[in-house]
Structures are given as C-alpha cells and as structure tokens.
Amino acid sequence: MRRILFLATLLTFFVPRLWAQEKKVVTGTVKDANGTLLPGVTVMEKGTRNGVMTAADGSFSISVQPAATLVFSFMGYETQEAAAGNGALSIVLKDDAKSLNEVVVTALGIKRETRKLGYAMTELKGSELARTNAINPVAALQGKVAGVDISGAAGGPQAANRIVLRGAKSLNGKDQPIFVIDGVIFENETADDAVNFGNVLKNFNQDEFESVSILKGAAATALYGSRAINGAVLITTKKGVTRKGLGVDVSQTVQFEHAYRAPIALQNVYGAGTTGFFNKDADNRNVIQWAGSNSFGPKMEGQMARLPNGEFVPYSAMPDNQMYVYQTGKYFNTNVAVEGGTDKANFRFSYSRLDNNSVEPNNKFARNSFSLRSSAIVSKWLSAEGGITYSFSNTLNPNRQGGDYTTQNSGRKWIYIFPRNYDPAYWSARYLGGPGRTTLQQDLLNDINPTHPGADYWFSLDNDRWERDERLLMGNMSLTATATDWLKFLVRGNFSNEQNTDDRRELGWGPNFGGSRGLYAISGTNRTQYTFTGMAMFSPRLNNEDFTLDVNLGAETWNSGIGNQYSARTNGGLRIPGQYTITNSVGPVDASNNKMLARKQINSIFLSGSLSYKNAFFLDVTGRNDWSSALMYPGGGGNYSYFYPSVSGAWEFTETFKGSLPAAITYGKLRASYAVVGGDTDPYQLNSGYQMEQLWNSGTSTGMPLYYLYNKDIFPNDNLKPSMANSIEFGADVRFLNNRLGVDVAYYKTNIKNQILNLDVAVESGVSKRFINAGNFQNQGVEIAINARPIENKDFSWDVMLNGSRNTNKIISLGEGITTYEMGEDQGLRVIAQVGKPYGVITTNYGYTPYQSTDPSKNGKPVITTSSSFPYQFQRGYAEVGNITPDFNLGLNNNFSYKNFSLGFLLQARIGGDIFSASHQYGTGRGTVESTLAGRDAASGGLAWTDNEGRARNDGMIPDGVFADGTTIRTPSGAEQEVGGMTYQEAYEAGYVKPLSPYNYYSMIGDWGIGIREASVFDASYVALREVSVGYTFPAKMVERWKLTKARVLLVGRNLGYLYNNLPDDINPESLRNNKTSAFSEYGGAPFVRNMALTVQLGF
Known part of the structure; x- marks a missing residue:
C-alpha cells in the first residue's frame, strides 16, 4: 500500500510536468464575417496567461497544451473559443456592436468597459465616418447617434455643420461640443453668416480615425472641465500594430456629386412683367416688361418679344435655367498608410490627398494631410506614445448666402432678380462690352431696368476670387511610468498651431476693369494652444476580493490664443486694375483689425475614482477645480476658481441575479448620474482696460509694432461668476435573446444657471456693453437606441439599429428686470430666449395683425390696410411665428451581410423645428x-x-x-x-x-x-435617405494569391433624396446660412446634391 501511495504521489508530481513538456504549436488565421483578415486579435490559451496577437495578415502561431482551448477576442467582435486541434485553424469573428465587455475611450483618453459606466455614451468605428466621404466629420455623424442634432449649411462641401448634443444649453451662442482628437481639443467654430469656409475639422483625414466616442452628458465630460460643458466628441486615430515586416494600406475614392434639384422650385409658366401683358413698341411689337425683375408677365408660349438690349427672341420658359451654373462635382481622395512594429515598438505613417470640385461654380477644396503615430516600450517600467499631424488645405469661393453678397449669391439671383424667361446661356455670353470687351455691359445703378440683366453676376462668377489657405500642425506626446503593479504615472503634452490666410480679389466694373468696385483684401490668423497633463493612477489591492478600486489624480494647464491676426484691404478701387497688392489702393488702406489674440489660461486639478462591488455594482466619482484667467480681474480678484463634482453609478442586475432571471434576458444594467460642470467666458471681456493691438506691416504676420488700445466699451462686473450646469441622468441597457435584441434608454435633465450674458446698454452710460450672470435654462429629454439582429445564420445576417430622441427646454429665468434675450436676427426676424417659454422662439415685427371681433368668422383674420406703393397691404405687427428646436430626431440603420457581400442603408429624420425662408x-x-x-x-x-x-x-x-x-x-x-x-x-x-x-x-x-x-416661416420636418452602401470583400484565398492581406470595394451613395419634405416649393431643408446653434434662416440656399462614390481598399 505504501508503494502504491508513493507511486501515485510521483505521478501527480511528474505527469503535469510531462504534459508541459509536450506542448504543441497551433497556427491559423483570423478574419471577420466579410473575409477580411484581422490583425491585432488577442489569442489566449484559456485559463492561462499565455497569449499572442495576430499579425497584419491575420495569422498567428502559439505554443499550447495538447488539449488546450483558445480564446479569440477583438474589440467590436464577439469573443470566440476553439479547441486547439491538430490542423491549422480558420477563425471567423462575428461583429458585435453590443459586446458585454466592450472597451471604449472616455474622458481624458481613459479606456473603460461600457458595462461599468453610469452614463450613456456611444462609440462608432472610424470607418463609419470615413465611408461617408464627408469633408467635415460632423456631417458624417448624421442619423447615427441618439441625442445628436446635426444641421447642414449652404456654404459648400467644406462648410461647417451645426451639431448640438442633447439640446441647446447656452444663450450666448456657444453650445456646441468640443472635438478631442488624440487629446487635442478643438471647437466646432461657427462660420460667417454669408461665406462659410468651414472650420479646422475639415483639415483632418477621416481615413485615419480608429474610433469616435460621443460623450453627451455632464457626468461623461466632467473631467474635461469647462470647455466640455456642451459635450464632447472624442476621436482616436489609428496606430501601428505588432506584425512581421511592414504593412501598407491603400485606399482610393472617386466620387461624383450631382445637383439634382434647385434650392427652391420655381414656376415655368409666366415670365417677366407685372401686369400679365406685354408692353408694345411703336410698331405694336411685344416688349418684355423687365423693370423690377418680376415674373407676373404673360404666359410664356414662344411669342416673339424684345429684350432689354433691343433683340427679339422667343418668349419661352427656361425650366432648368436656375440649374445652369451647377456642374458635376468631382471628389478624389487617396490615402496611403505604412505601419510596422514589434512587441517593443510600432509606428503608423499616413498621407492623404483630397481634391473636391463642388457642384457650385468655382467652389473647390484641396487638402494634403500627413500623420505619424508611434509607441514604444522604453524599459520594463517606462513606455512612450506620440503622434504628429500636419495638414494644409485650400478653399476657393464658398457659396455666398444672404443679401450681403447680392452679386455672388446664386440662389438669390434666380429667385429675386432673374425673371423666369431669363436665358442664362444668352446673357452669360453678353455681359462684357466696350473696346476689347473690358467693360461691364450695364450701369449697376440702374439695376431696376438694366440693358444687360445679370451682367454683374456673370462677371463675378468668372472674375471674383475669394481663397483661404489653412495650415494645421498638431502633436502629442505621453510617457507612462509603472512604479508597481498598482501604481502608474502619466505625463502628457499636446499642442496645435493653426495658420489661416484669406486672399480676396475683385475686378472693377468700369472701363478696362477699373472703377471703385476693384478690391484686394488680405487677412490672416496665427493661433497656438498647448496643454500639459500629469496624472497618477492607483489600482490598489483590497483585502476584500469583492471590491476593486481605481483612482486617478491629476493636474492640467491649458493655454490658448497665442498668436495674432491681421487684415488690410484697398479702398476706393485699384489704381492699376488686376494688380492685386495692398499698395495699389486708390484711397487710404483699411488696416484696422490687426491685433494680438486674446490669451487664456486654465489651470486645473482633478480626481476620479471608480469602485466596483462583486462585478455588478459600479460607482464613479469625479471632482475638478479650474482656475480661469478669463474670470480674473487686473487687481487679481474675481471668481476665477470654481469646483464641480460628478457621481455616477451602474448596477448590472443580471450579474446579481445570475441564473434566476428569465432565459430571454441576456444582460441588464441600470445607471444614474449627477454632475456639475462650470463654464467661463472669452478672455478680456470683463475689463475696461487696455488690449494689445498691432500696426499693419505690409502683409506679414510677424514683427508688427505693438501698441495698446484703451478698451472703453465694456462696463466691468467685479462679481462675475462662472456659469454652472447641473445635470442628472437615468438610464437602462437591457439585451435579450443572446444579444439578438438590445434596448438602451436614457432620461436627462440639465439646468444651466448664472450664464454669462452680454447686454447692450444705453449710449448715455459711456459704454456699449455689460456682462452679467443671469438665467436658469432648463433642458430635458429622452433618448432610445434599439439594436436588433432579426436574422442570423451561417451566410446571412441582418442588423437593425434605430435611435431616437426628444428634447424640450424652458427659460426659467433670465435675471432681474430681464424677460427677453436676443440670440440672432435676419431679415426682420429674431430668435430669442424669453422667460417662461422654450428656447429659440422666432419673433418678428412683420407678422400678421389679427383682427379683433366678436364675430368668429372674422376674429383672428389678418388686418388689411391701404398702401402707399400698392393698392392694399396687410397690417404688420409683432408676432411669435415659430421655434427652432426640433420635436424629434430619428435614425434607422440597416445592415445586411451575405457571405462576402454587405448592404446597408440609413434613414434620418428631423421632425419639427421651424426655419424662415427668405x-x-x-x-x-x-x-x-x-x-x-x-x-x-x-x-x-x-x-x-x-x-x-x-x-x-x-x-x-x-x-x-x-x-x-x-x-x-x-x-x-x-x-x-x-x-x-x-x-x-x-x-x-x-x-x-x-x-x-x-x-x-x-x-x-x-x-x-x-x-x-x-408667411415664410415653416416647419422644416423631413425624412432623408441619407446613405446606401454596397460592399464586397474578396475571399482570403484570392487575396493571398494576389500577395495582398485584404481587398475590398465599396460603393456608397450619400444624400440620395428626401422621402418627405414638409417645406413648400421643395425648399432645401438643410441650407441654413451658418452653423450657429441659433441659426434659423436660409437666403439663397444650396441645391439638392447627391453623391455616388467608389472606394477600393487594398492591404499589402
């Protein structure tokens, strides 16, 4: 018996070691459902720490125990297990948009599991944005995220779009989210009312976006401080991966843009005139009544009639004349990326060239972008990561809007100036006259009855030029030191430098292109910002294994506004026509806007803690204190220090009640949060002291002599306080039928108090403005996101994603003695905030005056009076005529996959929200x-x-x-x-x-x-077919024969049409004049444009 026990003991000691010595090598490849080989997939031997990552070609090789089970995991895909077996493995990972252990990027770049978050957030793959081929990434988000309201602008493809997360929150116009790109913060800056060149976001290459996280609530953005009071969009770019040798990714996109409908539908029955009849000449021949540019003349039936220049032509309809100036737009984008790396270091370098000729006449955009990102393990305790991006772009002739640029506003000309019998081919060939055709054919002071109508317009299209060059340099660097297995230190720095130069050239309208209209103007901005952050990250081991704790303690300094701006323009025309220099000015040069930029600094400390209990209860607490230079007064006083906390919690009840819930419930989480976020104001807005200016120095942006200008326009407020947003959020995430159906709902409520408002004051006071703290602006709403996979089998799957949101708001108070605050104005209408009413009420003094009567058949009807210029007119009076806030935002995304083919389409709807159509x-x-x-x-x-x-x-x-x-x-x-x-x-x-x-x-x-x-304020509801895509991924065996790692073709149609448009006369519902949150009007608009793109993606 003793011998038997002794032998058994020896066996139990040696057999495991004999097995360990008999490990085998398992090889294979990993790809997705489309057959694309996946690099960077984690391959682990189950129950051990033994693991590897797949190479760029999706291959792996791992040494394991003979009976081992391998676990394959990759973000965005379902985790899969497979027995080691004896042959090579071919693993196919399935997409999993709602993985239970999905890791996402949150504030300050901290990666967290979504199941542990106590607030709502959405993360999209970068490819979701890149495939839209939208120059501005804001447009690419349309319809894809609940609680996000995006509106288009009419400036052209490069134009800045409006984006609002969970409703407007500010009365001062600054209520759009920040964009955080690899840690560098940018604002979605608002563009000029009439000339929308876009903003800095258009200078980024979306092909290099790895992921995009949308942080909508205050709890999600609290660590970013006051700059993120309106939410944040976090963009992480691609980085290198561990692989054998170098890898090369190449993509080429060719897109055609077609203007398929004018900005507004015009009639094609009646031509020029006001009486419905022709005038007659001495020979009783028809003469077109061109005076006033009206289209109330006779029916256009081909009658011969005399034009203003004396020629006789058929008086006929020109059904497509307003489409004459639009062309087929062409978009070309080439992206090349090279990457490589070992287990110690990696890199990724990319270059992108984009060229876009818009459908708008002479509107072009070109961009070159370079980026490099690298990381390295310097030692056992130190790692480094960094990146740099350089981009330069050129924008030419954005589409003009409004009445400020009447000559260049294409839409306005066809609506307001050209009658419906106007022949663009005829008149565009006749706008020049005089010796050598060097003089405009009409006296523009006689625009009411011109001899060559539209000469100014055609002249401007052919000769005027407004161009902007932009340069962006952005860099980031971080060092992470691991002191122990529970303590790390992070030091991070980033910067960005933006340089913009505008060059505007216009010829004169007089003989030899002379005259006072000749113009040359140049302006520019050079702006730098930088941020330094230090953080200690604790993950202490707790005695109770039911608890885990992570604590981050950090400090940060942000500096912006380092730089200057300059401008100069000629006055009174050009002495030598066509010679575009400032010194060629007829009159004194106007150079009144040269100055150093207003600098601003915010210093901060912050703390965040994450506690979990039994892997089911999760609690996050944050606190941040900012010291803002914008709220500090010259003497050093002021309310420049402000603290704001947040707390959020989540309960994963399916973990608590594991095994006792109905089988249909796969996963369930309840969440709640409360947060406060502070906000400040622009620099130098509070002081009635001096501000730094510069003298013009021949167009250079450096070396300008400095001087100080006394700023006496602002009445100082010695007790100005930071604004504070108090927000609560409740939500639930429940999934059923093994993740085949998921529902995520959220309710939020935010009160923004002590907003910093700029009020006009009486001239007699000696100043023009004063700043005050005022108001309580309440914003609340609900969001829902439904994800379903109705069909799934070996070769075919169908995924449906529905998102919707409704936001309501109310102005609780504005301040003592203040009941109304104006946020914008256009054409005699205003958009206001008024106590007791929702945000964004549209009012006008040019509304109908309702008749007051006890007779119900007359009561409320418009009042009619006599007129000095017409027989009668409606009596005009004050009226509230609409509200800019939509009632609902909806998105419906469907994706089908059959073997190597994919098909997707996106419907997007905006229900409610009024606009004024000039x-x-x-x-x-x-x-x-x-x-x-x-x-x-x-x-x-x-x-x-x-x-x-x-x-x-x-x-x-x-x-x-x-x-x-x-x-x-x-x-x-x-x-x-x-x-x-x-x-x-x-x-x-x-x-x-x-x-x-x-x-x-x-x-x-x-x-x-x-x-x-x-009469021209309408509900701008619409339902758009936003996107349709068809893709094919070539099979792995075929790709391998081609010596490639991947090959895919993708056909994408964007903005294909409207299934419903509530606006009369087919007005384009997405042609706002600018991207301000308070924007409510269009004037000239933009044509309806659909895009068709073919993309080829190859990997080597």
Whole structure:
C-alpha cells in the first residue's frame, strides 16, 4: 500500500510536468464575417496567461497544451473559443456592436468597459465616418447617434455643420461640443453668416480615425472641465500594430456629386412683367416688361418679344435655367498608410490627398494631410506614445448666402432678380462690352431696368476670387511610468498651431476693369494652444476580493490664443486694375483689425475614482477645480476658481441575479448620474482696460509694432461668476435573446444657471456693453437606441439599429428686470430666449395683425390696410411665428451581410423645428416660386374681372383678411366708401373693391417693403435617405494569391433624396446660412446634391 501511495504521489508530481513538456504549436488565421483578415486579435490559451496577437495578415502561431482551448477576442467582435486541434485553424469573428465587455475611450483618453459606466455614451468605428466621404466629420455623424442634432449649411462641401448634443444649453451662442482628437481639443467654430469656409475639422483625414466616442452628458465630460460643458466628441486615430515586416494600406475614392434639384422650385409658366401683358413698341411689337425683375408677365408660349438690349427672341420658359451654373462635382481622395512594429515598438505613417470640385461654380477644396503615430516600450517600467499631424488645405469661393453678397449669391439671383424667361446661356455670353470687351455691359445703378440683366453676376462668377489657405500642425506626446503593479504615472503634452490666410480679389466694373468696385483684401490668423497633463493612477489591492478600486489624480494647464491676426484691404478701387497688392489702393488702406489674440489660461486639478462591488455594482466619482484667467480681474480678484463634482453609478442586475432571471434576458444594467460642470467666458471681456493691438506691416504676420488700445466699451462686473450646469441622468441597457435584441434608454435633465450674458446698454452710460450672470435654462429629454439582429445564420445576417430622441427646454429665468434675450436676427426676424417659454422662439415685427371681433368668422383674420406703393397691404405687427428646436430626431440603420457581400442603408429624420425662408419670402413677392401659380388663371382659382385699363382678365385674387376699422377706400366708380370691419370678400361682393392682380396680391405677402415675414416661416420636418452602401470583400484565398492581406470595394451613395419634405416649393431643408446653434434662416440656399462614390481598399 505504501508503494502504491508513493507511486501515485510521483505521478501527480511528474505527469503535469510531462504534459508541459509536450506542448504543441497551433497556427491559423483570423478574419471577420466579410473575409477580411484581422490583425491585432488577442489569442489566449484559456485559463492561462499565455497569449499572442495576430499579425497584419491575420495569422498567428502559439505554443499550447495538447488539449488546450483558445480564446479569440477583438474589440467590436464577439469573443470566440476553439479547441486547439491538430490542423491549422480558420477563425471567423462575428461583429458585435453590443459586446458585454466592450472597451471604449472616455474622458481624458481613459479606456473603460461600457458595462461599468453610469452614463450613456456611444462609440462608432472610424470607418463609419470615413465611408461617408464627408469633408467635415460632423456631417458624417448624421442619423447615427441618439441625442445628436446635426444641421447642414449652404456654404459648400467644406462648410461647417451645426451639431448640438442633447439640446441647446447656452444663450450666448456657444453650445456646441468640443472635438478631442488624440487629446487635442478643438471647437466646432461657427462660420460667417454669408461665406462659410468651414472650420479646422475639415483639415483632418477621416481615413485615419480608429474610433469616435460621443460623450453627451455632464457626468461623461466632467473631467474635461469647462470647455466640455456642451459635450464632447472624442476621436482616436489609428496606430501601428505588432506584425512581421511592414504593412501598407491603400485606399482610393472617386466620387461624383450631382445637383439634382434647385434650392427652391420655381414656376415655368409666366415670365417677366407685372401686369400679365406685354408692353408694345411703336410698331405694336411685344416688349418684355423687365423693370423690377418680376415674373407676373404673360404666359410664356414662344411669342416673339424684345429684350432689354433691343433683340427679339422667343418668349419661352427656361425650366432648368436656375440649374445652369451647377456642374458635376468631382471628389478624389487617396490615402496611403505604412505601419510596422514589434512587441517593443510600432509606428503608423499616413498621407492623404483630397481634391473636391463642388457642384457650385468655382467652389473647390484641396487638402494634403500627413500623420505619424508611434509607441514604444522604453524599459520594463517606462513606455512612450506620440503622434504628429500636419495638414494644409485650400478653399476657393464658398457659396455666398444672404443679401450681403447680392452679386455672388446664386440662389438669390434666380429667385429675386432673374425673371423666369431669363436665358442664362444668352446673357452669360453678353455681359462684357466696350473696346476689347473690358467693360461691364450695364450701369449697376440702374439695376431696376438694366440693358444687360445679370451682367454683374456673370462677371463675378468668372472674375471674383475669394481663397483661404489653412495650415494645421498638431502633436502629442505621453510617457507612462509603472512604479508597481498598482501604481502608474502619466505625463502628457499636446499642442496645435493653426495658420489661416484669406486672399480676396475683385475686378472693377468700369472701363478696362477699373472703377471703385476693384478690391484686394488680405487677412490672416496665427493661433497656438498647448496643454500639459500629469496624472497618477492607483489600482490598489483590497483585502476584500469583492471590491476593486481605481483612482486617478491629476493636474492640467491649458493655454490658448497665442498668436495674432491681421487684415488690410484697398479702398476706393485699384489704381492699376488686376494688380492685386495692398499698395495699389486708390484711397487710404483699411488696416484696422490687426491685433494680438486674446490669451487664456486654465489651470486645473482633478480626481476620479471608480469602485466596483462583486462585478455588478459600479460607482464613479469625479471632482475638478479650474482656475480661469478669463474670470480674473487686473487687481487679481474675481471668481476665477470654481469646483464641480460628478457621481455616477451602474448596477448590472443580471450579474446579481445570475441564473434566476428569465432565459430571454441576456444582460441588464441600470445607471444614474449627477454632475456639475462650470463654464467661463472669452478672455478680456470683463475689463475696461487696455488690449494689445498691432500696426499693419505690409502683409506679414510677424514683427508688427505693438501698441495698446484703451478698451472703453465694456462696463466691468467685479462679481462675475462662472456659469454652472447641473445635470442628472437615468438610464437602462437591457439585451435579450443572446444579444439578438438590445434596448438602451436614457432620461436627462440639465439646468444651466448664472450664464454669462452680454447686454447692450444705453449710449448715455459711456459704454456699449455689460456682462452679467443671469438665467436658469432648463433642458430635458429622452433618448432610445434599439439594436436588433432579426436574422442570423451561417451566410446571412441582418442588423437593425434605430435611435431616437426628444428634447424640450424652458427659460426659467433670465435675471432681474430681464424677460427677453436676443440670440440672432435676419431679415426682420429674431430668435430669442424669453422667460417662461422654450428656447429659440422666432419673433418678428412683420407678422400678421389679427383682427379683433366678436364675430368668429372674422376674429383672428389678418388686418388689411391701404398702401402707399400698392393698392392694399396687410397690417404688420409683432408676432411669435415659430421655434427652432426640433420635436424629434430619428435614425434607422440597416445592415445586411451575405457571405462576402454587405448592404446597408440609413434613414434620418428631423421632425419639427421651424426655419424662415427668405427665398420663399422674396420669391413670392417676385412671382418666381412655384406656389405663386395659384390664382393666376381660371383653372387655378383666378376670378374673372376687368382691370383699370379695361382689359378682361381671369386672374383676380381675393386676400383673406378684414379691413382695419375706419378704413376708407375709393370704389371702382370713384366714390369714397368706408369698409372698416368688412372682409375683402364682403367688400368685393358689395362692389366696393376689385379683385387684386397676382402681382398686387403676392406683393402683400412677399414684397421686400410691405411683405409679411410670418408667411415664410415653416416647419422644416423631413425624412432623408441619407446613405446606401454596397460592399464586397474578396475571399482570403484570392487575396493571398494576389500577395495582398485584404481587398475590398465599396460603393456608397450619400444624400440620395428626401422621402418627405414638409417645406413648400421643395425648399432645401438643410441650407441654413451658418452653423450657429441659433441659426434659423436660409437666403439663397444650396441645391439638392447627391453623391455616388467608389472606394477600393487594398492591404499589402
């Protein structure tokens, strides 16, 4: 018996070691469902720490025990296990958009498991943005994330878009999220009202985006401080991977852009004129009434008629004349990336060249971008990571908007200036005259009755040039020191430098292109910011294994506004036409905006702690204190120090009740958070002291003499405090049927108090502005995201993702004695914040005045009065006419996969939210828009009548309104008659008034002088087919024969059309004048453009 026990003991001691000596090598490849080989996949021997990562070609080789089980894991894919076996393994990982152990990037670049987060966040793969081929990454997010409201702008493909997370939060116009790109913070800056060159975001290469995280709530962004009070979009770029040799990724995209519809639908029945008839010359020949550029003339039926220049042509419709200037846009993007690395160091270098010729005339964008990212394990205790990006771009002639650039605003010309019989091919060939064709063909002071209409427009398209060069240099570096297995130290620094130069050139309109209109203007900005961060990261071992704890303690300093701006422009024309230098100015040079940029510094300390209990309860606590130079006064005082905390918690109830819940419930988590985030203001806004200026120095941006200008416009507030946003959030994430169905819901509520507002003051005070703390702005809403996989089998899968959000808000208070605060104005309308009402109310003093009567058939109808320029007009008065906030935002994404093929389409909807259309307003007054066809003949509701010239007509129109009390008119018989209190219809039936001609009727609504702006405010709801994509990944065996690691082709259509558009006359609902949060108007708009792109991606 003793011998048996002795032998058994020997066996138990030696057999495991014999097995350990009999390890075998297992090889194989890992790819995704499309057959793309996956580098960087973690391959672990289950139950051990033995593991490797797949190489760039997806291959792996690992030595394991003979009966081992291998575990394959990769972010964004389901973890999979496989027995080691005897042959080579071929592993196919399935996409898993909702992996339970998904790791995401959160504030300050800290990686966390989503299951442990007590707030809502969304992470997208960088490829989701890159495949849209949108120059600005904001546009690429449209419809893909709950709680994100994105609106387009009309400046062209490079234009900056508006993005708002969980509703507007600020009354001072600064309520868009920050963008954090590899740790460097950028703002989605607002663009000029009329000329939208875009902002710095267009200078980044989206092909190099690895992931994009959207942090919407205050708890998610608290560690970023006051700059992230409106949320944050975190972008992490790609880095090198461990592999054998060098790897090369190449992608080439060719895209064509087609303008398939004008910014607004125009009628093609009636041409130039106001009376519905031709004028006649001495020979009784037809003469077109061109005066005033109206389109209330005769029907266009091919009659011969004389043009303003004396020639006779057929008077015919030009159905597509407003599309004449648009061209087929072309987009080319080449991206080449080289990467390599060992287990000690890696790198990735990329170069991208993008060229885009827009559909807009002479609107171009070109960009070159270089980036390098590298990391290294310097020693056992020290690692380093860094990157640098350099980009330079050129934007030429953005699409002009509004009335400030009447000559260059294409949309406005066709709506307001050109009648519907205008032949662009004819007039564009005749805009020059004089000796050598060096003079504009018309006297622009006679725009009411020109001899060569549109000459200024064609001249501008061919000769004017407004160009911007931009250069961006961005870098980051971090060092991580591991002191123990529970203590690390991080030191990180980053910087960015932006240099922009504008060059504007315009020829004169006089002989030999001379005259006062000639212009040369140059301006530029050189701006630098930098940040240094230090952080200690603790992960102490606790005696109780049920608890885990992570603590981060850090300090940070951020400096911005280091640099200057300069500008100069000629005055009174160019002495030598076409010679574009500042010294060529006829008059004194205007160089009044040269100055050092206002500098700002924020110093901070912060603390964050994460505690978990039994891997089911998770608690996060943060605290941050900022010291802002913007809130410090010259004497050193002020409320420049402010602290704000956050706390969030999550309970994974499926872990607590494991095994006792219904089998259909795969995963469930409840979460809640409370957070406070502080905010400051721009630098030098609080002091009535001196500000640094510079003198013009021949166009150079450095070396300018400095001087100090006394700033006496601001009344100082010695007790200005930081604004504070207090936010709560509750949510749940529940998944069913083994992750085949998932629902994520969130409710949030934010109160922003003590906002820093800039108020105008009486001139008698000696200053123009004062800053105050005011207000309580409440914002709340709900979000829902549903993910489902209705079908899944060996070869086919179908994924559905639905997201939706609804946000409501209210102005609780504005401050003592303040009930209204104006946030924007255009064409006589304002968007305001008013106590007791929602944010973004649109008001005007040019609204309908409702008639007050006890007669319900008359009460509330518009009041009609007599007019000095027209027979009658509606009485204009103050009115609240709309609200800019949408009721709902929705997105529906479907992705199908069959073997190596993929198909996806995205629907995006914005329900509610009003806009003012100046195009509709003035197009109505001019008779150009399609909706003005109503009433112009008997078939469309016109009445038979005889005008004052004795001509029989069938286009009489009756305005729906009531004459103001006391109104006296002259009847057709010449008698005076009081009609006060009568409707126009009643007065007509009594014989007191005649029907109105279409010109007079529509002028009551849309004429610039007497029109009703309220009539052109509309609900801008729409449903868009935002994206359709078809892809094919070539099989691995075929790719290997080609000596490649991957090969894929992708066909993508963007902005393919609108399934529903609530706006009249097919107005483009995404053509706002700018990307400000308070933007509410369009004027000229942009054409409807769809894009079709082919992308080829290869890996070597």
